[in-house]
Amino acid sequence: MRRSKFSRRDILKGSSALTLGLSSTSVLFTSVLAAAPPAEAVTPALIEAAKKEGKVVYYTSVDLPLAEKIAKSFEAKYPGIAVRVERTGAERVFQRIGQEYSSKIYAVDAVNSSDAAHFIVWKRDGILQPYVPEDVAKHYAADHKDADGMFAAFRVGLSIIAYNTKLVKAEEAPKSHADLLDPKWIGKLIKAHPGYSGTIMTATYQLSRDLGWEYFEKLAQQGVMQVQSASDPPKKLALGERAVQADGNEYNVFQIKESGGPVEPVYAAEGTPLVIGPNGIFKNAPNPNAARLFQAFCFSPDCQQLIVDVGGQRSLHPQVKEKAGRKPLNDIKTLKDDAAAVEKMGEEIRAHYSKLFKV
Amino acid sequence: MTIAISEQVPRTVHGFDYTRVVLYGFALALVLLIVLPMSWLVYYAFSSPSGGITLSNFTRLFSESTFIDPLITTFVLATSTSVICCIVAAPMGWLVARTDMPLRRTTRLMVTASFVTPPFLGAIAWELLAAPNSGLINQAYRVLTGAPADDHLFNIYSFAGLTFVIACYTFPYVFVLVANALDRTPGDLEDASSILGGSAWDTARRVTIPLAMPAVLAGALVAFLQAMTLFGSPAILALPAGFHTMTTKIWSLFQYPPKPELAAAAALPLLILTVLLLRAEHMILGRRGYAVLGGKNSDPRIVPLGVLRWPAVLLCFGILLCPVFLPYGALFNAAFSRIASQVISINNFTFHNIYFVFFELSATKLAFYNTFVLGIATATLGTILALVISYLTTRQAVAGHRVLGFLATAPVAIPGIVLGVGLFLSYTRPPFVLYGTLWILLLAFLTLSLPAAYQQMQSAFRSIHPELEDASRILGATRLRALREITAPLLRTSVIATWCFVFVGTIRELSAAIMLFTSETKVISVLIFDLNESGDLAAISVLGIIMLIITFGIVALANRLRIGGGPVRLRNY
Structure with a gap:
């Protein structure tokens, strides 16, 4: 029995032989209320405040060596701010945050999950912090970011x-x-x-x-x-x-x-x-400035190029180049994602x- | 000083025992430690997610095959593990304690090594050795016999494989109990049998074996309970093989969305089964005299093996190949090899894995710090608790000591993960908000290590006949003085051994930790488990080797502490 929630067209689209690329992705990123906050640049004041906090805690489901490389590259760019990576499977990340938040433990600053559905829940629960880094505002298509500025597609795989x-x-x-x-x-x-x-x-x-x-x-x-x-x-x-x-x-x-x-x-x-892994930061982040700085860094061309070159991810940042020898995403027939x-x-x-x- | 005081005070007050206040304090602490999370467990087992009392959790438990299958699997697993452990460990214990087999001390050390090896680490090492295709042993088998590429000698991802791996790290429990019992049994009974004309076989059958029997039975029981409540090895080996044990099933019930009610209900049968087994043990052992170290003593008798000396050594080391030599070899290989399934050669030798663990993995330092703090705190507090409780129960010092003994033994029946949930439920609400701190992990580890520590201390107390204390008290010493001057010196080695026992048990604890940790309170075992789920075997090998080195360091340190007569011997494990 087909679930009636999906129109036949959706299904046809998903399984049709035509390249879909990413233009047709995501019910995820649409919203009735388009009320994203204005884009924020990385200012010296933000860096200073983040340095005072001295660390950022990143829960992620990306493979550990890659997560640590992202962390090291952030630490190299912003010395004095240590990134602590907490890596486990996306479903565990989700469970862990739920568990911690229900006990009023606010340990996580920034999060990345390969199950985009989690962001729908977090957004609905009102625990995400709206924040739009400059790169996201300028370079990311509306399909690839939350209309309310809560999250954006950090990686595609x-x-x-x-x-x-x-x-x-x-x-x-x-x-x-x-x-x-x-x-x-x-x-x-x-x-x-x-x-x-x-x-x-x-x-x-x-x-x-x-x-x-x-x-x-x-x-x-x-x-x-x-x-x-x-x-x-x-x-x-x-x-x-x-x-x-x-x-x-x-x-x-x-x-x-x-x-x-x-x-x-x-x-x-x-x-x-097709799997989209958004990044977001939390309202109750213990290191709110470092969280913003880290979020901005994640969507910078440097970091996006890193996750492509070293990590083998796909990026939605238009300035990022795909690595030679890999089949370009647009040439691959993908199934339609529907968070x-x-x-x-x-x-x-x-x-x-x-x-x-x-x- | 005590005597001086007692001479001055009136005779009526002389009888008041101040220690009693302290003792009741400990009793209260124990009740809080165990009863609180257990009450939550029972409450949850009988409640529905929407609130209200219900039996529906149990109806589901005993009607759905997704619960019955793991229940049966676990029972068969625990039984076969227990039998294998006894068959392997009892003869080994006898060889080491009562024969002139060469390398006895080394054998004991190696058994200790397998004892302190975290079972989940052993399971991962055996993945490296006996995964059907990439396992080193299966690769060697194919090279040596020319078997086809998909042929294999062992498949560790199977029920038999899991039983084997669990037995590898459970048999030391039986070994230690048997070897200890035989160590302590004085030789004069056997001498008497010989003098009266009994042959070596008669002596063995009528004296030695009956004396060792309680230890074997107790060992079988411990092995059964150990296998039943183990989480790490099944999680690593059973899931790829496509089946659940009770512990992994309970754990899977906490995946999103968590179902603590069902998990609590699933844990109760394990608890009840354990209680029954403990009762059975009590009935078997209760009537037999345990006290073998009295005021009079003689050395154990040694049986000469003659030509069988070296075959016996070979047998022991052949057995020790499985829990120690092969897995350690596999871990070392994976730690320095670019690809974990390849034997180290010039082409693939690398230090990258070590560099990764120490300089790239951001969780390493914190995990080690947390593990150390928790290990030391748990070992110290756990030993003190076990000491006091076993004193109370073996000397029947307070009314209701049986309840205390039961409480101290009960956690053995609680799978760590369920205790984890009980603690989670108890300590995430005021007035005790401990979740997210190391305190909640400390409580978990303390509770979990208590049965083992208690068993250690209790058997130590039981082996010291009260007549020694009684003599001291008849001569006018207070209870405290008798404890200090008679009991304490006799117990010193046991106390230190228990401390080490709890420490190594704590740093390898996984199942409760996995429920209770947060990113700030991660411990090494959880880190290793996380790494296993994403298949980072090289990093695990490095962490595992470091963990083993720390463990052996602690054991060696305890070994070197010269107290009174001589070094602490590891036989007390």
Whole structure:
């Protein structure tokens, strides 16, 4: 049964063969009340105030080495302000913030989540701080930022199929999600968990919407190795533990491939789930100035180029160049993202998933 | 000084025991420590998310296969682990305590090493060794036999694999209990048997084994409970294999949106089962004399093994390969290798992993600081608590001492993660807002380490016959003086060993910590668990090795403290 919330056109759009790129993304960033505060430049006064606070606490779901690189690059630009990275899966980040806030513990300054639905909840709960860095105001399309200035798309990634080139020949590699259901992949697949990873939550929603839950029902019969983080399948591929990942971060595959690891991305014929990871800061941030400075830094061309070059992410900043050797985002057929739907159906997706995969 | 006072005061006051006030104070603290979170647990188990009393949590628990399956899995897992541990550890304990096998001291040290190895670290190391495709052992197997690329010798991501790994780090509990019992059993009973014409086998069957039996049974029980309440190893190995144990199931119930009611209900059967087992243990052991260290004593008798001496050593070290040598080797390999599944060579040797942990990972320093503070505080407070409670219960010093003993043992039945929730519920509201501070973790670790510490101290107390104290008191000493001059010196090594025991237990605690930590109060075990979920095996290896070095450092330090007669021996673990 199709959920009536989505028009047939949405679904067709999502699965149509045409390149969608990012122009059609996101119900997420539209708002009835367009009341974003004016853009704020990074002033010496802000830097001074941030330095007085001396630190910023960043909860993020981006892969740890990359998160620490972002932190180090911020610390290099603004000496005297230490970044403490708190990395776990997006769904855990969400749970942790909920848990802390319900106990009135305000430890987090800035947040990044690969499940954009979380920002809908935080915004609705009124715990986000409106703040629009100059870069966001000038360079980010309306589709890619919150109309009320609460958050903007820090990173874009894909959840892709990939394989270990030592274990699988290119011609034998799967070309689509349907290919993964071939009996020859029994015991050879690995995938991450939507109860942990925001990327996989988003991807599971999109795939179950466009391919139907039958796809997951069949996939669950393939003896899949179940890991938690979307960063883990590419790492296990590189180790040679499994031959093919059914889902996982594109950016880790890039990182491993570009450092000589035996992995190769696959862009599925049905389309690849598109994952948007916004950044925001909190109203009750313990280091409000450092939080602003950090948020501004995250959307600067420097940082955006860093997450692309080193991290293998996709950026929405128009000044950022894609790295040579990677398939440009606009050439990839992606599934349509819909954070609002993920927000509504998250629990159902989790329950359905654990019923099928037993964990 | 005490005597001088007692001579001056009137005779009626002489009888008043000031220690009693202190003792009741401790009792109260214990009640608060354990009863408060447990009450919340029970309350939640019987309430519905919308409030109100209900049995629906239990109906779901015993009707839905998503709960029944983990329940059965856990029971089978705990039973098989317990049996394996006894089969492996009891003979080893005997070899080390009662034979002339060479390298006995080294064997004990190695068992200690496996004891102090955090089970989750062992599980991760065994992933490196026996993951079906990338595991080093399976790679070696394919190279040596020419087996095809997807063939494997071991699959650690399986029920058998999980049982094996848990047994690897649980058997020391049985070993230590057995070896200790045999160490303490005086040789004169066996001598008597020999003198009266009993053969070596008769002596073993009629004297040694019955004397060791309580320890084996107690060990089996501890192993069962340990396996039942373990969280880290199942979370690491069972989830990739596609099944849940009770602990991982309970943990998964706290994923968003959290269902504490169901989790509390799922924890209660474990609690009840443990209570029953403890009752059973009491019935088995209750009638037997435990006191083997009295006023008269003689050395244990050593059995000569003859030609079997070296095969016995081989057997012990063959067993120790699994919990110690192989996993440590795998961790070292991963720490210095560019790719964790490749054996170190000139091409892939790297210091990058170490650099990453110390200079790039921003959580490292704080996690170490928190772990240290908590380890020391928990060990100190836990030992004091255990000491007092075991004194009260073994000497039956206060009315209601049985309740105290029960309370001190009860946390063994509470999966850390559930205690974590109980504490979370208790200490996130006024007047005690402790969440987000190290205090709540301290309470959790203290509660969790209490049963083990209590068991240690209790067996130490039990092995000292009250006749020694009684003699002192008959001669006019107060209870405090008897404690200070008779009991304390006899207990010193046990106290220090318990301190170390609690310390190493605390720094490896994961399941409660994972519920209670915030970014400011992260500990190393949680950091390692986080890293495992994103597959950063190299960083884990570095952190794990550092953790092991710290642990061994503490143990060695305790070992070097020369108190009274000689060094503290690790046998007291």
